Amino acid sequence: MERSKDQFLKNLDVHALLGQEEKEANIPKNLPMRKWLYAWLLDPNIEGNYQKSLDKWISLLIIANLFSLVFEHVPAVFEPNQLWFEIFDIFSVVVFTIEYLLRFYLAPEDEEFKSRTHSRFAYIRSPFAIIDFFAIAPFYLKLLGLDLDLRVLRFLRLLRIMKLFRIIIPAIAEFKELNKGRTFRQKVHALVFPSPFGGTAQVIFEVFIAVWVLLSVLSVILESVHSISYVLNMQFVVLDAVAVGIFTIEYAMRIYSCVEEPGFKGAIAGRFKQAKTPSTFIDFLAILPFFLEVFLHHLIDLRFLRVFRLARLLKLTRGNDATVTLFRVIKREWPMISSAAFIMMLLVVLTASLGYLFEHEAQAEKFDNIPNSIYWAVITLASVGYGDISPVTPIGRAMTTVMALVGIGIFAIPAALLASAFSDELAKERDALKANLFAILKDGHIDEEESIVIRREAKRLHLTIEEVNALIETVIKEHELEERNPWPVHKIAEKPELAVEHFKTLLGQIRQLGVHTDKAEFERLAGDRHRLTEYELDLWHKIQNKSS
Amino acid sequence: METSSEHSHHVVDTGVNYWFLLLMALIVVAVTWLGIMNFTEGKKTEVAKANGEAWVTWLTEQGAARFEPDYKIEACKGGVKPSGDPAKSDAPVLGTWGACLDYIMKNTDLKDQNNTFFNKPPQLLEKCIPTDISTSGAIIIEDLMPTPPGSAIPFVGSQLVEADPIDYKMQLRVSVCDKGGYAIKVAEFEF
Numbered sequence: 001m002e003r004s005k006d007q008f009l010k011n012l013d014v015h016a017l018l019g020q021e022e023k024e025a026n027i028p029k030n031l032p033m034r035k036w037l038y039a040w041l042l043d044p045n046i047e048g049n050y051q052k053s054l055d056k057w058i059s060l061l062i063i064a065n066l067f068s069l070v071f072e073h074v075p076a077v078f079e080p081n082q083l084w085f086e087i088f089d090i091f092s093v094v095v096f097t098i099e100y101l102l103r104f105y106l107a108p109e110d111e112e113f114k115s116r117t118h119s120r121f122a123y124i125r126s127p128f129a130i131i132d133f134f135a136i137a138p139f140y141l142k143l144l145g146l147d148l149d150l151r152v153l154r155f156l157r158l159l160r161i162m163k164l165f166r167i168i169i170p171a172i173a174e175f176k177e178l179n180k181g182r183t184f185r186q187k188v189h190a191l192v193f194p195s196p197f198g199g200t201a202q203v204i205f206e207v208f209i210a211v212w213v214l215l216s217v218l219s220v221i222l223e224s225v226h227s228i229s230y231v232l233n234m235q236f237v238v239l240d241a242v243a244v245g246i247f248t249i250e251y252a253m254r255i256y257s258c259v260e261e262p263g264f265k266g267a268i269a270g271r272f273k274q275a276k277t278p279s280t281f282i283d284f285l286a287i288l289p290f291f292l293e294v295f296l297h298h299l300i301d302l303r304f305l306r307v308f309r310l311a312r313l314l315k316l317t318r319g320n321d322a323t324v325t326l327f328r329v330i331k332r333e334w335p336m337i338s339s340a341a342f343i344m345m346l347l348v349v350l351t352a353s354l355g356y357l358f359e360h361e362a363q364a365e366k367f368d369n370i371p372n373s374i375y376w377a378v379i380t381l382a383s384v385g386y387g388d389i390s391p392v393t394p395i396g397r398a399m400t401t402v403m404a405l406v407g408i409g410i411f412a413i414p415a416a417l418l419a420s421a422f423s424d425e426l427a428k429e430r431d432a433l434k435a436n437l438f439a440i441l442k443d444g445h446i447d448e449e450e451s452i453v454i455r456r457e458a459k460r461l462h463l464t465i466e467e468v469n470a471l472i473e474t475v476i477k478e479h480e481l482e483e484r485n486p487w488p489v490h491k492i493a494e495k496p497e498l499a500v501e502h503f504k505t506l507l508g509q510i511r512q513l514g515v516h517t518d519k520a521e522f523e524r525l526a527g528d529r530h531r532l533t534e535y536e537l538d539l540w541h542k543i544q545n546k547s548s
Numbered sequence: 549m550e551t552s553s554e555h556s557h558h559v560v561d562t563g564v565n566y567w568f569l570l571l572m573a574l575i576v577v578a579v580t581w582l583g584i585m586n587f588t589e590g591k592k593t594e595v596a597k598a599n600g601e602a603w604v605t606w607l608t609e610q611g612a613a614r615f616e617p618d619y620k621i622e623a624c625k626g627g628v629k630p631s632g633d634p635a636k637s638d639a640p641v642l643g644t645w646g647a648c649l650d651y652i653m654k655n656t657d658l659k660d661q662n663n664t665f666f667n668k669p670p671q672l673l674e675k676c677i678p679t680d681i682s683t684s685g686a687i688i689i690e691d692l693m694p695t696p697p698g699s700a701i702p703f704v705g706s707q708l709v710e711a712d713p714i715d716y717k718m719q720l721r722v723s724v725c726d727k728g729g730y731a732i733k734v735a736e737f738e739f
Contacts, residue, residue, distance in 0.1 A: 237586050
């Protein structure tokens with residue numbers, strides 16, 4: 001059995017375990033052309049074909065079309081780049097037409113239409129095909145010289161967005177299936193928080209939020225460019241309101257459903273605890289400037305709050321474990337960092353005071369007081385050296401030379417501290433994963449829950465396949481070592497599965513004892529002076545299949 | 549046999565939480581309402597910018613023609629030295645910005661402009677003041693004087709006041725004040 005356990009570890013497919021399996025589509029080459037094309041491009045049931053990639057690129061093109069439509073309404077952007085807009089439109093229509101024709105040609109191979117009498121006609125009448133048709137029709141109608149109102153054309157082109165339903169509808173169906181019989185709040189939780197119940201819909205939700213974060217931050221940055229904000233001021237106002245609307249709804253959904261998260265139970269206490277977490281507090285900061293500016297702009301100038309909209313970028317750190325690790329490291333090393341900061345502060349004050357002492361008479365306008373000299377001291381000690389203020393007296397220069405050299409060492413301390421602490425933390429986390437792997441692989445099999453844990457931890461620690469393989473090798477070696485030095489009984493008792501295995505091993509050993517020993521002599525000795533109780537002897541007989 | 553009370557323990561309420569949906573709807577309504585408020589305020593700034601642009605258009609057009617001999621508007625004609633001391637005269641003195649401004653405010657479309665922040669004609673101010681929202685929608689016309697070669701900034705702007713002579717080719721800058729009293733540069737041009 002132990003041998004089979006080790007064999008299991010040696011044969012473990014780490015690619016499959018980490019979900020990074022690169023499956024090659026198993027499509028025979030001798031298939032008829034139409035079947036072969038369908039299998040490679042459109043069949044959703046064949047792993048490793050191009051169906052998912054095709055869907056992804058088409059989705060990106062649809063989103064790009066949406067942006068193009070928005071910017072077409074901005075004369076300052078559209079008019080100078082009209083040619084590029086037209087080229088992009090033609091490119092999109094060509095791609096969408098090829099896609100439409102491909103689906104039309106391959107309809108007889110599609111599970112949905114192949115059973116119909118006229119499968120291609122059935123395809124044309126299907127809702128997705130109708131949407132696809134309306135996405136390209138306006139372009140051809142215009143090409144045919146049909147005098148359509150420009151607004152109608154634009155509206156029809158807007159239908160291209162509906163092509164996204166090809167991805168959204170299956171995701172919703174999957175989400176419904178995963179959440180069958182669950183409460184409304186659990187469903188909201190599954191959509192907003194990563195969980196096994198989220199599926200593709202949760203990924204789409206996260207991508208949607210991330211896109212709005214990027215759009216919103218980009219607009220804040222572009223607002224500071226006069227030539228752009230002058231022209232697109234109103235568009236930025238609308239975009240900000242929509243972004244705040246989306247982020248506010250997301251915030252409310254998180255607060256509402258957080259009680260489904262482990263560790264956040266309790267209608268008020270749980271929600272308050274969630275609101276206090278850094279990521280949710282960031283979510284709150286992302287929407288706060290909008291409301292403050294609207295309500296309080298008549299009382300005080302809150303223009304500075306607009307910069308805080310950039311805090312939305314921090315929303316992208318949600319789920320980024322590296323940020324969490326960094327904060328943990330800073331928290332852990334805080335006493336050392338604060339000591340280094342104190343030494344830095346002492347050095348700055350000392351340098352500034354000496355600078356004032358030696359340079360004040362020679363350059364009263366630059367070194368007019370110690371607070372002003374602090375600026376010069378920081379710039380010198382941090383090796384920035386703007387050069388707008390510099391010592392001119394020989395003693396001032398000598399002092400600066402010494403202090404600048406000392407500054408290099410002192411100012412580097414916090415960075416070095418952080419780097420080494422970060423590296424220590426990573427090593428600790430890897431050790432924890434190793435221990436986890438050891439426990440998981442010990443029983444010789446990996447269930448679904450355990451593989452989720454391994455996948456999540458490997459992803460969190462950014463481990464490559466090779467690194468996980470190396471860890472497994474270590475576990476095998478340690479496992480072999482442990483074979484020679486078995487665990488104490490209380491350790492085995494902690495895991496019922498191990499306890500069962502141990503019990504079976506012990507039974508086997510007792511049976512072996514019965515086979516090899518002199519049975520008559522055993523019974524005589526056992527009965528002599530009551531070495532074994534009646535119950536123990538009875539148990540011995542039972543194990544030896546000799547019921548008394 | 550399972551009693552009804554035992555059975556009720558296994559029932560999971562999969563219905564929609566209408567209170568939550570109501571809260572969501574309220575959020576959407578509130579953000580939409582605030583968004584419309586922002587949009588309306590933004591529109592007012594757009595009107596202020598349009599006012600500034602109208603000044604730029606008129607002044608640029610006149611700037612291109614006012615040094616021509618057959619230029620019709622005497623009050624804004626280039627090359628005309630101020631005919632008197634503006635400080636001692638009650639009426640605008642020809643050859644000064646005061647005379648040209650007087651002509652503009654009496655004879656052009658610019659006199660009908662509206663500052664939508666306060667629904668009255670826009671003021672011509674020296675500068676926008678962020679702490680004073682009564683400057684919102686005001687128009688700032690500055691004369692840009694070139695600084696000596698080698699200076700860090702190429703121009704120094706000063707408010708065009710009524711006594712300023714306009715007999716030479718001038719470099720002007722028009723700005724408007726937004727809802728927070730901050731200046732938005734509209735354009736720099738020759739007059």
